[in-house]
Amino acid sequence: KAGVTQTPRYLIKTRGQQVTLSCSPISGHRSVSWYQQTPGQGLQFLFEYFSETQRNKGNFPGRFSGRQFSNSRSEMNVSTLELGDSALYLCASSFRQGASDTQYFGPGTRLTVL
Amino acid sequence: DAKTTQPNSMESNEEEPVHLPCNHSTISGTDYIHWYRQLPSQGPEYVIHGLTSNVNNRMASLAIAEDRKSSTLILHRATLRDAAVYYCILVGNTPLVFGKGTRLSVIA
Numbered sequence: 673k674a675g676v677t678q679t680p681r682y683l684i685k686t687r688g689q690q691v692t693l694s695c696s697p698i699s700g701h702r703s704v705s706w707y708q709q710t711p712g713q714g715l716q717f718l719f720e721y722f723s724e725t726q727r728n729k730g731n732f733p734g735r736f737s738g739r740q741f742s743n744s745r746s747e748m749n750v751s752t753l754e755l756g757d758s759a760l761y762l763c764a765s766s767f768r769q770g771a772s773d774t775q776y777f778g779p780g781t782r783l784t785v786l
Numbered sequence: 787d788a789k790t791t792q793p794n795s796m797e798s799n800e801e802e803p804v805h806l807p808c809n810h811s812t813i814s815g816t817d818y819i820h821w822y823r824q825l826p827s828q829g830p831e832y833v834i835h836g837l838t839s840n841v842n843n844r845m846a847s848l849a850i851a852e853d854r855k856s857s858t859l860i861l862h863r864a865t866l867r868d869a870a871v872y873y874c875i876l877v878g879n880t881p882l883v884f885g886k887g888t889r890l891s892v893i894a
Contacts, residue, residue, distance in 0.1 A: 777829030
């Protein structure tokens with residue numbers, strides 16, 4: 673079974689631009705979560721989608737948004753990029769949303785904002 | 787959010803057992819204890835999880851204290867590939883909240 677895939681793997685943008693990152697979950701998984709990882713803040717939760725509905729949202733500004741499609745694929749968008757948005761963006765999928773469910777992470781998208 | 791406390795770093799010799807501790811004194815009755823690890827330049831990887839009883843899988847064992855206020859991840863024979871940051875996370879009705887984790891170094 674193929675793992676979680678994220679595209680692109682690397683991205684360089686300039687301040688003020690916007691970016692869209694894509695995540696394809698493991699087949700059959702309906703829950704997709706997004707995380708931001710930086711050296712200073714570690715791994716921080718961005719949002720979670722289940723069956724096309726956002727179920728949880730982390731403490732990030734409105735410039736960060738996401739969506740999930742009917743095939744469970746998910747995208748996240750960051751508008752008006754700032755230097756501090758440079759980070760590794762990780763996507764994780766799970767079969768359900770339960771506390772006992774395992775999350776499977778993708779390799780991440782490395783975003784650099786210049 | 788429920789919090790966990792882990793040592794910042796630990797060191798182990800190759801092929802020796804490693805016991806990674808985690809304190810979670812504010813755990814609620816429905817919180818599961820999950821362990822993930824992150825190898826260099828990779829996304830986090832699931833290791834093991836449990837609720838009340840000790841758990842074993844091909845990667846590791848999880849020992850949970852009777853009062854559930856602490857747990858220990860046990861790697862039975864550390865290899866160089868086990869060098870990673872290990873995260874102990876309480877999972878209830880909220881998303882995963884990652885702490886700083888424990889950076890495990892394995893010495894050949």
